[in-house]
Amino acid sequence: MPVLRGFLWLLGFLLLGETLVTLTGLPVSAGVVGLLLLTTWLRLHGGGLGDIAAAAQPLIAVLALLIMPGVVGAFFILDALEGQWTAILAALIGGTLLSVMTTLALMRRLMGEASAPGEEAPP
Amino acid sequence: MTALLDHLLATPLLAIALTLAAHAAGTRLLKALGAPAWCPPILAAALLLAGVLALLSIDYADYRRGAAWLMLLLGPATVALGLPLHQQMPRIIALWRPLLACLPVAVLLAAAYAVGIAWWLGAPPEILAALAPKSVTAPIALGINAQIGGPVSLMMGGLLITGVATVGFVSLGARLLGIHDERIIGLALGLNGHALGTVRAFEIGPVAGAFASLGMSLTGILSALFLPLAWRLVGA
Known part of the structure; x- marks a missing residue:
């Protein structure tokens, strides 16, 4: 299943980002560090592009859904x-x-x- | 009724189902209305969801606990934005010089305008601190907030209002200035409107989406480095 392998790639970069952020104490989110690591990895032709695309594209497509719980909170902070x-x-x-x-x-x-x-x- | 609701809220299933239903209903509703650019589908969906929560008298904290399962996917989804960034890398590298000149100024102004206006209108320092990370994506903004202070709920509300306002103002501004370049529109969306702007940019097209991802991540990183430092220098 390319989707699951791709999801594992994404989780791997996220956890790597989390590790780096925790070790360095930078006030940056693990997700953004993971994003930069993934871009660097793909830039270096690290492999897994097909699998990563299979998982990344559907996730990006539902990004709006994922931030909705936070958006709803705006109506409760008046x-x-x-x-x-x-x-x-x-x-x-x-x-x-x-x-x-x-x-x-x-x-x-x-x-x-x-x-x-x-x-x-x-x- | 209350007992049943409590029982259903014991697992995250109800919160997730309500979120999915509101998202589907909001998208359909806006399509029926001809998808006006100033109102992103997510705003309609969120309004519907807030209405349903109020109607069923579900506490936002209870809903949020269930929906946290959905928001957990935000982490891998943020990492996934590295893919369009990679795919558009040739275009980004071709523009490295203007991007390098433009981004720090734009990031600084995004915070400075809002803080300046609030300061001029007499808002106290803790509110200024809560408004400063308004264009930064939520996970990074929380980190900045921990450093410079200010009420967290106000900061989160500020992020959301900024995101929605950005989506409206960018489509308005692009029309006024006659800009059709997806790269410029995408950058403006990601830089000012974090994840909400980026979502809108992907609706416009893959190029706009990639430049929005770039704008969002660079705004986050530059702000995380700049804002706490600037706050200490100003002595607030």
Whole structure:
């Protein structure tokens, strides 16, 4: 079963990330370290690409489902706003609007618009 | 009724079934409404789920205990994002120079704008601390929160509001500025809107998804290194 072998690969990189984070005490999540390790591994042609893809693609497809329990929590924290909700909402929504606009403008300036995005087929 | 509900909540099955059902219903509902870009399917699904929990008077803490089984898969799913990153590596390497110049500035601004506005409106330091990691993916944000302080529930709420706002503002901003480049849209989504933005980016396409994964992981790592240091320098 390629899916199960691929899942084992993912768990292996996650556990390796967990080990590194615990040993070094870095305030980074094990998942992100695992992600970087996996990318490095694939970059070095470490093997297992087919198996990893069989497990990774369905997992990425259900990512939205996996973060839903956390999203629901947002509706239950209104009492945690501690009377500061104007400042908090203004900061979150205004700050996000400003940073999204800055990012888009900055990227376009530095990267240049692709002449025809998605023209070449991804490998 | 209460006894039955308690019995069903004793295992994670009910929480998982409710989550799957809300996800399916939310996706269908939005498809029927023509999938408006400002409202990600996940927001509709989460609203439905919150409504059902309130209706059945299920405590969020009880629901969350069951749903933790589902969230356990977030770890391997985060690692799985390394695959699209690898597949898009040629495009990313071709852009290493602008990315290197752009990412630290964008990451810093994502935190600075929100903290600046809240400070200007007179929010106390602990609330500023809770808002600072607003664009960072949840597992890393929890690590930053442990270092700089602030109420955890407020920080998590801030992440979610930021994620939803990012999805709306990026589609709005891209239209206003006339940007169609999937790479730029994906980066903006991942950089500002962490996992929620990345999920949206994969709906747009594989290139946007890969650049969102890149933006999300680099924002997480840079913030984990920058924010605690900056907090100490400011002396808050």
